[in-house]
Amino acid sequence: MEPRLRAQDPLRLDRLSIGDLDAVSLTLAPGKILCLSGASGSGKSRLLRAVADLEPHGGEAWLGETAQSSLAGHAWRARVMLLPAESHWWADTVGEHLPDASPADLEALGFTPEVLGWQVSRLSSGEKQRLALVRAISRQPSALLLDEPTANLDDATTQRVEAWLRALIRERGWPVILVAHDPAQIARVADHHWRIVGRRLAEEAGAWA
Numbered sequence: 010m011e012p013r014l015r016a017q018d019p020l021r022l023d024r025l026s027i028g029d030l031d032a033v034s035l036t037l038a039p040g041k042i043l044c045l046s047g048a049s050g051s052g053k054s055r056l057l058r059a060v061a062d063l064e065p066h067g068g069e070a071w072l073g074e075t076a077q078s079s080l081a082g083h084a085w086r087a088r089v090m091l092l093p094a095e096s097h098w099w100a101d102t103v104g105e106h107l108p109d110a111s112p113a114d115l116e117a118l119g120f121t122p123e124v125l126g127w128q129v130s131r132l133s134s135g136e137k138q139r140l141a142l143v144r145a146i147s148r149q150p151s152a153l154l155l156d157e158p159t160a161n162l163d164d165a166t167t168q169r170v171e172a173w174l175r176a177l178i179r180e181r182g183w184p185v186i187l188v189a190h191d192p193a194q195i196a197r198v199a200d201h202h203w204r205i206v207g208r209r210l211a212e213e214a215g216a217w218a
């Protein structure tokens with residue numbers, strides 16, 4: 010049975026512009042995944058940083074009726090949460106970063122609760138990436154911006170993380186922009202696929218459309 014969508018807000022970009030990219034306008038419904046692809050250096054991460062209000066940019070982003078410009082950056086990012094390709098860790102142990110992590114989410118990504126006592130310094134890049142995802146969703150965002158969230162994972166782990174993420178996104182009703190390079194991953198997870206070619210971001214036609 011399809012999980013029921015919670016009432017959440019759409020994410021809307023209204024003539025958002027940053028760097029060399031032409032202004033971007035699109036609306037992403039709750040519970041939907043928009044995959045963003047494009048050549049290396051084409052501006053995917055910068056666009057996510059603009060949506061997260063981490064870099065000066067033109068235009069506006071909206072979460073439902075809330076304009077990005079009406080909130081302080083940190084308050085906007087508490088709702089529209091960015092998971093950068095390189096996660097940031099500041100304390101010694103994993104548990105200090107994940108006070109609200111659910112044991113079920115940890116288990117779904119292959120960890121036992123003992124991971125909370127691990128030193129951050131021992132984590133592999135793939136462990137960091139999965140734990141950063143758990144940390145982001147444990148903060149109860151309203152929308153997610155995921156920059157290559159499975160880049161450091163093997164195929165089996167990638168598909169495990171995708172299945173867990175897709176179910177959560179459907180259940181919680183988050184609109185999600187996910188940067189991806191792998192066409193197979195895009196085919197598995199995307200509700201929409203937008204690609205940067207040159208200065209333009211345009212929707213790709215495909216099985217997901």
Ligand SMILES: Nc1ncnc2c1ncn2[C@@H]1O[C@H](COP(=O)(O)OP(=O)(O)OP(=O)(O)O)[C@@H](O)[C@H]1O
Pocket residue numbers: 028047048049050051052053054055056064
């Ligand atoms: N703060 C900045 N000011 C000016 N140029 C920047 C800034 N940050 C990034 N750039 C440049 O903007 C371009 C797009 O960078 P971005 O990181 O968005 O690429 P990307 O599409 O995410 O690439 P990749 O797939 O390699 O991660 C690059 O040429 C980069 O050097």
